Amino acid sequence: MADSSPAGQFAARFHRAFDIATVIAVALWQVGAVGTALLDFWDLYRSPGLAVAVWATQLLIIACGAVLLLRGTQAAAVTWSLVAVDLAAGVAMAANCPDGQQLRTNWAWTSVGLVGVLLLLHRPVRQVVAVLAVNAGIVVVALAATGEMSRHAVAGFVTLLYASASIQFALIAGARVFRFSGGMAAEAAAEQWEMATRAAVIAEVAAARQDRYREARGLIADVLRGLADGTVDPADAQVRHRCATAEAMLRQVLAEQDDVPDPLLRLLRPGIDEAMRRGVVIEMAQVGRTPPMSEEVAVALAEVPLAVLTGAGEAARVTVVSAGTGQVSVSVLVDGDAAVPEPAAVEGVTVTCDRDGDLLWVEAQWDGP
Known part of the structure; x- marks a missing residue:
């Protein structure tokens, strides 16, 4: 299964770039270098038509191998x-070369190895080495069959083997290096992205806390000054209510400790703040750490409690409980005539409600997998 994370996607693009470069290099070699050699030694082959057929067959194999490689197909x-x-x-090409001209006219030796590397680029190195060894063995057999195993022929064979193998193993090594460095680059990029995202979230959370603190201060400052100079009556119900609201807001600000807020609480926070701005005194409690959940589940858990909060009268209590077994519940207790909307149908999420006089209790619960 493909890695869908940002790091995985970055690494996949990095690796694909090298794969495309490999396909282009092998194709250009086949068309340019091998095509030139084919025309240059045209009159020397036992069958020029067979030489053309070998060249075209390899070109077709390159096209098929390119499709498999770029699609990531692992069909063995x-x-x-x-x-x-x-x-x-x-x-076929070794048999088509004239006696005494094997090392000079057999361009297929190098092209077979390069095509083999293209086909086995992301397979174990031992498989590529085995194919290259078989390819070299074909040339050795052809030399032995035509009696070309002289000292000069062996020296030429070793020289050409070194030259062709250097190119082929360079491609293999490049693929491994790019795969390793691509993973490292992807991890570094992902780490930087996560750090930047975390820093942005921390700054946003800090700014939100400051805003809520300023709201509480603006709500209570005049009352405190009035209490200090005796112009405000502490027995006034409105004054007591403003003090209770400001106290609840400050208590929540002081209780927040995480730099990166819980995803579920992040959804509940705007509704809670809006209710407080309307003068609702809200007590909030959280038990346990919220386990990982999808955005759909989090929205389903917060939807009904938030809707109920909009109808709260003077006071409300919000409780978020996370059990170690993967069970999460969000409950809201409000006064007034708040209505309970129809919950969204999300697997694993159930909504329960109970009304007692002017009190309404609603709980949204999720049983994780």
Whole structure:
């Protein structure tokens, strides 16, 4: 399964860039270098038509391998079938070269190896090495069959083997390095993104706390000054209510300790603040830490309690309880004539309500997986 995280997506794009570069490099080699060699040695082959057929077959294998590689297909049967055809093309081209000209005219030796690397780029290195060894063995057999195993021929074979293997192993090493560095770059980018996001959330939370503190101060400052100079009667019901509201707001501000707020509380907070601005005295309690949940579940848990809060009269109590078994409940107790809306149908979320006189109790509960 593909990694859908930001780091995983970044790494996938990073790796895909190298895959595209590999496809382009192998295709250009086949069209440019091999095509030039094919035309240059045209008159030397036993069958020029067979040489063209081998060249076209390898070009077709490159196209198929590019599709598999760029789509991320891991079909072993298809891949190894293409490898077998590639090696068979190498055998055909080795047989098509004239005696004494194997090392000079057999361009398929290098192209078979490069095509094999393209097909097995993201497979274990031992598989790629095995294919390259078989490819080199084909040339050795061809040299032995035509009696070209002289000292000069062996030296030329070793030189060409080193040259071709250097290119092929460079591609293999590049793929591994890019895969490793791509993962590191993705992790670094994700870490920076998370740090920046966390810093933004912390700043937002701090600003919200300051706003709520200023609201409480604005609500109570005049009352406190009036109490100090004797112009405000502490027995006045309105004054007592304003003091209770400000006390509840300050208590919640002082009780908040997390820099990054709980996702569920973040949904409840705007409704609670709005009710307090209307003069509702709200007590809030949280028990336990909220477990991970989807946005849909969090919205379903907060929807009905928030709707009930809008109809609260003078006082309300909000309680969020998280059990260790993955059970979360949000309950609201309000006075007044608050209405209970129809809850959204979300799997695992149930809503219970009970009315006693002018008191309404509502609980939204989620049983996690």
